[in-house]
Amino acid sequence: MTQHICRQLDIPVQGVLTGNDVAALDDHSLAVRAELVNLFCRVNPAQKNRVIMALKSRGHVAGYLGDGINDAPSLHSADVGLSVDSAVDVAKEAADMILLEHDLGVVHEGVLEGRRTFGNIMKYIMMGTSSNFGNMFSMAGASLFLPFLPMLPTQILLNNMLYDVSEVPIPLDHVDEEEVRRPRHWDMTFVRDFMLVVGPVSSLFDFLTFYVLLAVLHADQALFQTGWFVESLATQVLVIFVIRTRGNPLRSTPHPLLVVTSLTVVAAAACLPFTPLGAYFGFVPPPATFYYILIGMAVAYLVLVELVKMAFYRRIGAQL
Secondary structure: OHHHHHHHOOOOOOOEEEHHHHHHOOHHHHHHHHHHOOEEEOOOHHHHHHHHHHHHHOOOOOEEEOOOHHHHHHHHHOOEEEEEOOOOHHHHHHOOEEEOOOOOHHHHHHHHHHHHHHHHHHHHHHHHHHHHHHHHHHHHHHHOOOOOOOOOHHHHHHHHHHHHHHOOOHHHOOOOHHHOOOOOOOOHHHHHHHHHHHHHHHHHHHHHHHHHHHHHOOOOHHHHHHHHHHHHHHHHHHOHHHHOOOOOOOOOOOOHHHHHHHHHHHHHHHHHHHOHHHHHOOOOOOOHHHHHHHHHHHHHHHHHHHHHHHHHHHHHHHHO
């Protein structure tokens, strides 16, 4: 009967375990068999709980839906216990979430929204850690040969504030379909490796900027700090359009508000040295040559980050 219902719902049955089968297996054997089937029939409450614990022992995230007194142990054991508003009090107390509507589509939408939220959080973390790592390395390196600070403390704070403003719409950003197809989890090793791979690219272009400012434009302290402020902010803001997707950034559409805020902040940083507010922060108007060079460097930076990103994900994919 259960297999007939699954066929009616177009749910493929990969294997069946009955309550008698579960009773005949020890915990280790049940853990192996439970991974191979997706239909459990005529199981009592204790056997349901054994199945959940068996799946969890193999590293799976187990969910359970129930509304009766006998479902309470399984609701408690599952990673996510679901019940309904009309369930008995014991089941509702044991559940992690209570559905106010008798519709599992609500759960489906919640899972997808959670994955989208996680994906957008990862965008900010990956962009922030890689950019900040590169900036810190550049700051330390510049301090070794410059007779003045590469950037004043107030300029750094202004840089960070504008950078944060540009990324406020990230929670609204679109997430690629492949990012929500399967669950993802926090992986500090992944974040660290991404930072160590992409961060040095930022430093490379920072040092290239230093060379242009000192050797080509013969910058003094004020012009040097102005040039690095504009270049640093432009590159670390624009790189979000590369980092926000694992695929081709030209084929992944960002949210319009993210585009507007990012480009507005970059434009504001470029114009700031020509305003009284820029003078207050110690900036001076750079020559037009600097902006021509900056455009070329920004394009080259984004292309190089994309190539490094592709190589990184290929290596990660090969290791999975």
